[in-house]
Amino acid sequence: MNVHDIVKKSRNAEIFSREEIIAMLALPPESLESYVIMAEASKISRTVSDNQAEIHAQLAVNLAPCPRDCLFCSFAVANNIFRNSVIISPKEAAAQACQFEEDGANAIYIMATATFDMGHYLEISREIRNQLRPETTLIANVGDEFAAKSSSLVQAGFQGAYHAIRLREGIDTKIDPTRRIESIRAFQEAGLAVGTCVEPVGPEHTNEELAEMILYTASINPAFSGAARRIPIPGTTMAERGIISELRMAQIVAVTRLVMPRSVKGNCSHEPGSVPIMGGANLLWAEVGANPRDTMEKTEEGRGHSVPAIRKLFMETEWQTLMGPSLFFDNLNRQP
Numbered sequence: 162m163n164v165h166d167i168v169k170k171s172r173n174a175e176i177f178s179r180e181e182i183i184a185m186l187a188l189p190p191e192s193l194e195s196y197v198i199m200a201e202a203s204k205i206s207r208t209v210s211d212n213q214a215e216i217h218a219q220l221a222v223n224l225a226p227c228p229r230d231c232l233f234c235s236f237a238v239a240n241n242i243f244r245n246s247v248i249i250s251p252k253e254a255a256a257q258a259c260q261f262e263e264d265g266a267n268a269i270y271i272m273a274t275a276t277f278d279m280g281h282y283l284e285i286s287r288e289i290r291n292q293l294r295p296e297t298t299l300i301a302n303v304g305d306e307f308a309a310k311s312s313s314l315v316q317a318g319f320q321g322a323y324h325a326i327r328l329r330e331g332i333d334t335k336i337d338p339t340r341r342i343e344s345i346r347a348f349q350e351a352g353l354a355v356g357t358c359v360e361p362v363g364p365e366h367t368n369e370e371l372a373e374m375i376l377y378t379a380s381i382n383p384a385f386s387g388a389a390r391r392i393p394i395p396g397t398t399m400a401e402r403g404i405i406s407e408l409r410m411a412q413i414v415a416v417t418r419l420v421m422p423r424s425v426k427g428n429c430s431h432e433p434g435s436v437p438i439m440g441g442a443n444l445l446w447a448e449v450g451a452n453p454r455d456t457m458e459k460t461e462e463g464r465g466h467s468v469p470a471i472r473k474l475f476m477e478t479e480w481q482t483l484m485g486p487s488l489f490f491d492n493l494n495r496q497p
């Protein structure tokens with residue numbers, strides 16, 4: 162299959178096979194063929210979202226060592242980065258969320274480490290919800306324990322959840338991948354739209370592994386899919402495995418876009434950058450507070466991007482940014 166066949170198949174909105182996905186991922190990222198796939202993905206992203214990119218913004222309610230020990234995460238107990246627990250007050254969390262809203266974020270994510278108490282999470286979330294405009298999109302980024310009580314998240318005013326089966330889940334983490342699948346199903350059954358992506362990609366992941374994860378994300382009718390590269394946490398064993406380039410990430414983002422049904426409007430990339438936007442990313446993140454990719458307690462002083470900084474990235478690549486609540490998480494817009 163040459164690249165013209167790939168483009169033709171994409172334009173006919175045909176379904177790509179696992180072997181075709183692997184072949185696209187196997188192209189050198191800097192090859193002409195890979196650039197053609199990126200251009201096609203960008204065209205699809207601009208068409209399905211009417212050239213309106215989205216900026217989603219995340220705050221963390223807590224910072225704590227986490228026993229789930231995902232080796233790529235700065236919160237993992239095994240990584241020994243953070244030894245103390247910090248919980249922000251409902252007032253402080255609401256102030257951060259309101260700042261995101263004022264800056265024009267299209268959705269606000271409330272993150273907690275995997276074993277954070279759900280009652281406390283809901284208390285903080287209710288305060289945030291009360292302070293935000295009613296139409297502002299609120300998304301939960303929480304552990305699997307919360308999934309069984311997803312209806313409480315709906316009652317607290319959440320429209321969606323972010324959840325992913327991470328690459329080599331159960332090998333590089335202490336979480337059974339089946340548990341992650343069950344959680345995604347539980348969120349969706351409760352009425353929460355689920356955003357997901359292929360993450361965290363490192364140089365050791367094979368094209369077969371990536372293809373299988375892309376196909377899984379395509380199978381769940383997500384609010385968005387996409388790809389995120391692994392950020393090495395200094396001093397950890399996983400950091401020794403290295404990092405993929407932004408161009409490789411853009412290639413994976415592009416292949417993901419081609420494989421997703423057109424009903425999925427969002428295609429994310431993390432961390433933010435112009436190169437993945439060129440590969441068809443129309444969703445990037447701003448962050449404050451604790452961040453699993455950062456060793457700073459306040460990521461806004463480290464790796465985190467602000468909403469205005471991301472808007473500038475999109476403007477420099479001829480994107481407009483959506484004003485108002487996320488359309489990616491709009492259930493009506495995600496009907497297959």
Ligand code: SF4
Pocket residue numbers: 227228229230231234235236237238273274275304334453
């Ligand atoms: S990624 Fe989540 S579950 Fe894994 S160690 Fe970090 S906080 Fe815990």
